[in-house]
Every structure is written in structure tokens, then in C-alpha cells.
Amino acid sequence: MKSIVCDQPNVFKLSEVEHPMQKEGEAIVAIKRIGICGTDLHAYKGNQPFFYYPRVLGHELAGVIESIGENELGLKAGDQVSIIPYMECGECVACRKGKTNCCTHMKVLGVHIDGGMSEKISVPYHHLINTEGLSLDQTAVIEPLSIGAHAVRRSEIKERDFVLVIGAGPIGLGVMSFARQAGAVVIAMDINEKRLEFCRQWAKVDYTINALESPMEDLKEITGGDMPDIVFESTGNIKSMTESFRYPASGGKLIFVGLVKSDIVFSDPDFHSKELTLMASRNATMEDFDHVIKSLQSGKIDVDSYITHRSKFEHMLDTFNYWLNPEAGVIKAMVEL
Numbered sequence: 001m002k003s004i005v006c007d008q009p010n011v012f013k014l015s016e017v018e019h020p021m022q023k024e025g026e027a028i029v030a031i032k033r034i035g036i037c038g039t040d041l042h043a044y045k046g047n048q049p050f051f052y053y054p055r056v057l058g059h060e061l062a063g064v065i066e067s068i069g070e071n072e073l074g075l076k077a078g079d080q081v082s083i084i085p086y087m088e089c090g091e092c093v094a095c096r097k098g099k100t101n102c103c104t105h106m107k108v109l110g111v112h113i114d115g116g117m118s119e120k121i122s123v124p125y126h127h128l129i130n131t132e133g134l135s136l137d138q139t140a141v142i143e144p145l146s147i148g149a150h151a152v153r154r155s156e157i158k159e160r161d162f163v164l165v166i167g168a169g170p171i172g173l174g175v176m177s178f179a180r181q182a183g184a185v186v187i188a189m190d191i192n193e194k195r196l197e198f199c200r201q202w203a204k205v206d207y208t209i210n211a212l213e214s215p216m217e218d219l220k221e222i223t224g225g226d227m228p229d230i231v232f233e234s235t236g237n238i239k240s241m242t243e244s245f246r247y248p249a250s251g252g253k254l255i256f257v258g259l260v261k262s263d264i265v266f267s268d269p270d271f272h273s274k275e276l277t278l279m280a281s282r283n284a285t286m287e288d289f290d291h292v293i294k295s296l297q298s299g300k301i302d303v304d305s306y307i308t309h310r311s312k313f314e315h316m317l318d319t320f321n322y323w324l325n326p327e328a329g330v331i332k333a334m335v336e337l
Contacts, residue, residue: 003118004316007054009046012317020122027068027125029081031116033140034313034335035060038169038236038258039111041324049261051111058117058335059085059110062131062139071125080134082142083116084127085109086283101150101283108283119313119337129289138296138303140334145292145301146284148174148234151257152182153288154281155230159183164219164228164247166211167235168195170306170332171257175232176203177301178291184230187222189215194329202305211240219247227252234258245271253277309333 003017022028040057042048061083068075075081088095088103095103109115131139148171157163163179165172168190176199179186187207188199196208209218219227227249233241236258245266248254254276271278295301308331311319316335323330 001119002313003056004058004313005054005117006044006057009053010044012044012320014314014317017118020118020120022067022069022122024069025124025126026122027075027128028066028120029061029063029083029123029128030066030120030337031058031061031063031118032337033062033136034058034117034337035140035144036320036323036330036333036335037144038171042236043111044320045324047261048111049259055110056114056117057110058115059083059108060140060143061085061109061116061121062136063116063121065128066120068125073125073128073130075125075128075130079128079130080132080136080139081128082131082139082289083109083121083123084129084286084289085115085143087113087124087127098285101285106283117335129293131293134293134296135303137307137334141303141306141332142289142292142296143284144170144332145174145177145295146288147171147257147281148176149178149291149295150284150288151175151232151234151255151281152178153291154279155232155253155255157182157184157230160185161229162223162226162249163187164189164231165205166190166231166233166240166244166247167237167258168192168199169234172232172234173199173203173306173331175234175257176205178295179232180204181295181300187219187228192326195331198331202302211243216246223249229253230255232257236260238262238264242266245276248274248276250274251276253279255279255281257281307332307334311335313337 088100089105092104163184
């Protein structure tokens with residue numbers, strides 16, 4: 001069986017590995033689609049927290065069940081499935097409270113343990129979701145869109161709230177889409193004009209701001225001087241994350257969706273004077289996956305446009321470095337098997 005291994009930073013290897021053994025409570029899934037995300041890019045470049053080499057990447061997955069035992073979910077061989085890649089312990093304080101997305105012993109496929117950049121993978125069957133009626137492409141993007149849906153749910157957006165989303169990558173775009181569905185007035189901020197145009201076309205945002213120009217003045221004008229009620233930071237860039245404390249309104253919220261391998265420093269007097277709420281948003285739960293699936297089924301999310309670049313599995317090694325180039329204009333890259 002073929003598998004692509006990130007052997008060390010900036011090095012992929014196509015390897016022949018043993019077929020996975022089906023353990024009790026698990027299913028063998030033939031992988032058909034692998035979405036490439038920021039985690040994969042950061043791991044490849046050596047900038048991903050909680051990461052060790054060598055590692056098989058890949059956690060945005062669509063596949064078909066090849067074999068599975070008896071299960072209460074009614075899953076069977078031949079079913080098309082999405083994979084929930086967050087392997088929780090089920091026993092820690094977070095899991096006992098239903099917050100499996102931040103399990104204290106979390107192991108994420110493609111990060112802490114080997115992921116799905118292989119022809120087949122063995123997965124606990126309760127981490128599989130039947131996606132009958134959706135395409136393989138739609139199935140593969142459920143996970144990254146769920147991250148945005150989770151962040152929006154945590155923020156408790158109210159209708160007509162002014163919401164700023166910083167970062168027009170695939171995660172930020174998901175946040176924009178679900179914030180719009182929640183009835184917010186959405187403002188997209190990025191430094192790339194092409195990405196801002198994509199925000200207008202794909203996410204149907206209400207306003208766009210170039211962060212390199214005059215963001216404070218623009219935000220004040222858009223919000224009537226009040227500044228945004230809720231700010232989502234989805235870049236994973238330390239400078240942007242530090243700057244983001246300036247943007248919420250007094251009494252507002254700042255949600256870090258992006259993750260950076262560094263410390264973040266902010267002004268406590270400013271933070272206190274505004275009585276800001278600072279939140280982290282990590283991964284997603286089944287509730288978020290279900291919300292995304294319903295949005296896909298209803299046609300609220302255009303996956304065909306969201307996926308901008310493709311590669312066959314055997315050609316990915318030659319293509320990956322090109323995807324890293326900003327000139328490539330990648331929003332979401334998809335690997336096909």
C-alpha cells in the first residue's frame with residue numbers, strides 16, 4: 001500500500017507500507033479525497049506546534065468503507081464516509097463535559113498520530129459519518145468547514161452583529177460563511193486583494209478591508225464608530241494576532257481560530273478598559289459536523305468554487321511546493337485517489 005510520509009521539514013517520501021489491520025471497534029476505509037490545510041503546510045515547513053517527524057499527514061478526508069464489523073451506527077462496507085480526525089480519550093474533564101474537541105489527551109490524525117495520506121486507513125467506526133447524497137469533494141471539506149462552524153457557535157453571534165474575520169484562507173472563509181448564516185454583518189480582512197475578491201464572491205461578505213491600508217479607520221466607518229462586536233482571528237500569524245486586540249468594540253469578543261507557535265503579548269489596560277472576552281476555538285464537535293452537513297445538503301456552501309487546486313495522489317509530491325507559493329492562489333487544494 002502506498003503512503004506519503006513527511007519525513008522531516010520540507011521532505012515528503014512516497015513509501016510502501018503494510019496494509020492497516022482492522023482492530024476491534026474500527027473500520028478499514030479506502031481514502032478517496034485528502035484536503036490540504038494550513039496544518040499540513042505548517043507541518044511540512046516545520047512550523048506546526050505539537051508535531052513530531054516522521055508523520056503521515058492528512059486529516060480532511062473522504063473515503064469508502066472497505067470492511068467493518070457489527071456496529072450500532074448502521075455503517076456497512078461500501079458506505080461513503082467523512083472521518084472525524086480528533087481522537088479523544090472519552091474520560092478526561094473535557095470529554096466528560098462533552099467538549100471532546102479539546103480533550104486533554106487529544107490525538108489528531110495527521111498531527112499527533114499518522115493521518116490519511118495513504119490508500120487505506122483504520123479508523124474507530126464512531127469517528128465515521130455516512131455522507132450518502134454528498135459528493136466526495138463535499139465530504140472531504142466537512143472537517144475544515146466544521147472548524148469555522150464551531151468558532152461561530154462559540155461566539156454566540158446575534159443577528160446584525162458586526163463581525164470581523166481576519167484571514168481569508170479556507171478556515172476564515174468557513175467562519176465568514178457561517179457568520180453570514182447566523183445573520184451577522186460580515187467584514188473580511190486580509191492583505192491579498194485576490195483573496196478579498198474571493199470573499200466577496202464566495203462568502204458574500206458585506207465589506208472587505210485590506211489590512212495593509214487603514215483598517216482602524218475603515219472599521220470605524222463601517223461600524224459607525226463602534227468597531228466590530230466580534231472579531232475572529234484565523235491567520236495563525238503572530239503579528240496579525242497581536243494586532244487583533246485593537247479591533248473589537250468595547251464589551252466585544254476576540255476569538256482565536258488560528259494557532260501560532262509563539263507567545264502573544266497584549267496591553268492589559270486596553271484589554272480591561274474594554275472588558276473584552278478572549279476565546280480560543282479548537283477543532284469541532286459532532287454538533288458542528290452535523291451543522292456543516294445540513295448546510296452542504298441545502299446548497300448553502302459552494303464546494304466546487306472552494307476547491308481551487310487538485311492533484312492525483314501520485315503527483316502530489318511534485319505539486320505540493322507549488323501550492324506553497326502565494327502566486328499559485330490556492331484556497332483549498334484537494335488530493336484525489
